Amino acid sequence: MQTFRSDIMHIMKNKITVIIGLFILVSMTACKKWVDHTEQPLEVDESKVFSTEKGFREALNGIYLQMGSDALYGKDLTIGVLSLAGRSYDSVRIEKSGVLYYQAATLNLKDESVKKYASQVWDEMYFAIVNINNLLQNIETRKSIFTGNNYNVFKGEALALRAYLHFDLLRLFSSRDTGATGIPYVSQVDFNLAQTGTVGHTLDLCFADLTAAENLLEEDHFTTSQISKWSVKGLLARMYLYQGDTEKANTYALDVINSRRFTLSNTNSDLLFTNENLFKLYIYSNKYIQSYKSIFSAPFLIGLSVSAQHRLFGNPTTDYRKSFIDANTGNGSGTPLVPKKFNATASNIFPMIRLTELYYIAAECAPDVESGLGYINLVRTARNLANLSVQDLPDLESLSTVIMNEYQKEFLGEGQTFFYYKRKNTPFEILPFYPKEPAIKGEVYLPVVPDASYSFVKPE
Numbered sequence: 001m002q003t004f005r006s007d008i009m010h011i012m013k014n015k016i017t018v019i020i021g022l023f024i025l026v027s028m029t030a031c032k033k034w035v036d037h038t039e040q041p042l043e044v045d046e047s048k049v050f051s052t053e054k055g056f057r058e059a060l061n062g063i064y065l066q067m068g069s070d071a072l073y074g075k076d077l078t079i080g081v082l083s084l085a086g087r088s089y090d091s092v093r094i095e096k097s098g099v100l101y102y103q104a105a106t107l108n109l110k111d112e113s114v115k116k117y118a119s120q121v122w123d124e125m126y127f128a129i130v131n132i133n134n135l136l137q138n139i140e141t142r143k144s145i146f147t148g149n150n151y152n153v154f155k156g157e158a159l160a161l162r163a164y165l166h167f168d169l170l171r172l173f174s175s176r177d178t179g180a181t182g183i184p185y186v187s188q189v190d191f192n193l194a195q196t197g198t199v200g201h202t203l204d205l206c207f208a209d210l211t212a213a214e215n216l217l218e219e220d221h222f223t224t225s226q227i228s229k230w231s232v233k234g235l236l237a238r239m240y241l242y243q244g245d246t247e248k249a250n251t252y253a254l255d256v257i258n259s260r261r262f263t264l265s266n267t268n269s270d271l272l273f274t275n276e277n278l279f280k281l282y283i284y285s286n287k288y289i290q291s292y293k294s295i296f297s298a299p300f301l302i303g304l305s306v307s308a309q310h311r312l313f314g315n316p317t318t319d320y321r322k323s324f325i326d327a328n329t330g331n332g333s334g335t336p337l338v339p340k341k342f343n344a345t346a347s348n349i350f351p352m353i354r355l356t357e358l359y360y361i362a363a364e365c366a367p368d369v370e371s372g373l374g375y376i377n378l379v380r381t382a383r384n385l386a387n388l389s390v391q392d393l394p395d396l397e398s399l400s401t402v403i404m405n406e407y408q409k410e411f412l413g414e415g416q417t418f419f420y421y422k423r424k425n426t427p428f429e430i431l432p433f434y435p436k437e438p439a440i441k442g443e444v445y446l447p448v449v450p451d452a453s454y455s456f457v458k459p460e
Helices: 053-067 081-085 099-105 112-141 150-173 199-216 229-243 246-259 285-296 306-313 355-365 369-382 396-410 416-423
Strands: 015-019 024-027 042-045 181-184 195-198 277-282 349-354
Touching (some): 053 112, 053 150, 112 150, 150 181, 150 229, 150 416, 181 199, 195 199, 199 229, 229 355, 349 355, 396 416
Antiparallel strands (some): 015 042, 277 349
């Protein structure tokens, strides 16, 4: 077992700080560098904030807002760094896109710019986790103030968020080998040093939190802007597949699919397919607009070229998802690159868990091609495509290729393809835009460095 950096555990037990206007709750003496870049917040008495149910809800909302920071899911763990590392874009030039984004796109995760970013992710994720633990500690000491089922709801939500963040840290910074070194699972607010166990041990702790959350949350407490019982089931399906337990992954995926509480969208009027979200994160609209413009607009001009779109989606195609490019956004720069699904009116949300992922999980866990293809074809129908035939797929390996293609199209610009490639240990030479010998005229290539990796470097 390795010791965790001790500064994360230096928590004052009687005070928190609140950033005025946002209700982002942060622990007073957590690692100083976490808060050096923020405005000085107002200090308040923790006992007052956690004296009412409303205070607990505001504390949870503050954690969601923390998760929406630029370094995390508000930008770089979705449309930015992770989408680049997931090879979602081929229009990436170091002179325009910058060092961080170019190195991420070439999977040079040992580059100093990427290591610096990874350190920021590590700190901000654990910062949010410390706040979750502080909230959970106060829930137990103030249990009597809750009415109805709110104690269970708030506690279940907090436990699920703790597992969500730890699991993504694990996927980012550790290998999939269950015996390899994992990441610290921080579950208490105290002055002890957190311990780093194996990947398997970290997963076990994630499962324990999610199982507890599943038991606390009720099926009828239905929301997609906060963690719910249904998003917990979706996350369990994702985690069990990552662990390699296809039986449990399939069970949880089908629990959600067969519940009929979520349905596949069959229109191109909403290219985020919002009604398919099990869990979505709201981002303030002005910050949201700044985030996507800092990726796709001039001078960065990151995006997916027309030729790459044709290779991915086909040409011509009826696939709703091909509407990646909004023709009206490129007039100023000459080349339209902004994804239409992120440029829609009032679309200041980021999907965290989507229904289609569970269809893909069910397909991957299916015992034969026909069963697996059945789930894929349900998604294809909803995306305005013809069904694939079993005759076109001779074996499960060919089905796996179809599933990978679906991930590439469905989660374009969302960061999930990176996690797919890592989970499947995808050879770098079959990644999109990998240089070919001899080169094919008209194709844009994006190199991968010789020591490319799917694991970010842990801070020292």
